[in-house]
Amino acid sequence: MKASLLGRNHDAELAAFCCCPEGAPGWQQEVETFLRTAVFRRADYVVGLWDGGQLVGVSGFNPITIKGLPVASPIDLPGWDLIVIGVSLDQQQNGHGKTILAETLKIMAQTDPTRTLVSARAHRENHVSIYVCAEAGIEALPPPDGDYIRLIGGVPGTAVPNWL
Ligand SMILES: CC(C)(COP(=O)(O)OP(=O)(O)OC[C@H]1O[C@@H](n2cnc3c(N)ncnc32)[C@H](O)[C@@H]1OP(=O)(O)O)[C@@H](O)C(=O)NCCC(=O)NCCS
Numbered sequence: 001m002k003a004s005l006l007g008r009n010h011d012a013e014l015a016a017f018c019c020c021p022e023g024a025p026g027w028q029q030e031v032e033t034f035l036r037t038a039v040f041r042r043a044d045y046v047v048g049l050w051d052g053g054q055l056v057g058v059s060g061f062n063p064i065t066i067k068g069l070p071v072a073s074p075i076d077l078p079g080w081d082l083i084v085i086g087v088s089l090d091q092q093q094n095g096h097g098k099t100i101l102a103e104t105l106k107i108m109a110q111t112d113p114t115r116t117l118v119s120a121r122a123h124r125e126n127h128v129s130i131y132v133c134a135e136a137g138i139e140a141l142p143p144p145d146g147d148y149i150r151l152i153g154g155v156p157g158t159a160v161p162n163w164l
Pocket residue numbers: 019020031083084085086087088091092093094095096097098099121122126127128129131132
């Protein structure tokens with residue numbers, strides 16, 4: 001299993017990548033659409049997880065300024081927006097979700113160690129995604145924004161603020 005940043009030379013594998021079953025609830029279809037239209041075209045960084053020659057997982061992230069934290073006395077902090085993670089439909093529930101997230105966090109730390117926080121958004125019914133993020137220390141930050149929950153965590157290997 002190997003993770004790496006993907007350039008345009010992997011567009012064909014990304015186009016064939018699918019992580020959502022047909023007929024799934026609307027919010028799951030939204031994840032797939034989001035993966036295609038937002039991440040593959042707009043994310044500054046796209047990570048691929050490879051098992052031999054097969055692309056089994058992807059993630060996308062952008063640099064952002066994280067605002068509103070700590071809640072008691074907010075400051076602007078350099079961080080990352082983890083736009084999405086996805087595991088190929090035929091490879092889910094094999095631990096790859098945890099692996100792509102762990103590898104993505106490592107790549108974030110290597111790319112810019114001054115960015116110590118990671119922010120993400122998950123649909124409140126996306127229990128697997130919320131669980132996988134929590135296992136990596138990226139946890140829900142109330143209140144919810146409609147059907148979506150804001151998640152926040154530290155990037156391991158960087159100077160994560162001690163209030164997190
Ligand atoms: C979310 C996603 C990336 C997870 O990948 P995965 O390879 O299936 O995840 P893993 O196998 O690493 O881990 C799944 C964990 O969730 C747990 N899990 C399964 N169903 C669950 C549920 N309903 N509620 C909570 N946890 C659940 C599993 O037990 C497992 O944990 P364990 O290893 O501690 O037993 C994958 O399901 C996916 O691509 N989904 C579609 C895209 C998506 O929703 N992306 C996130 C939105 S940004």
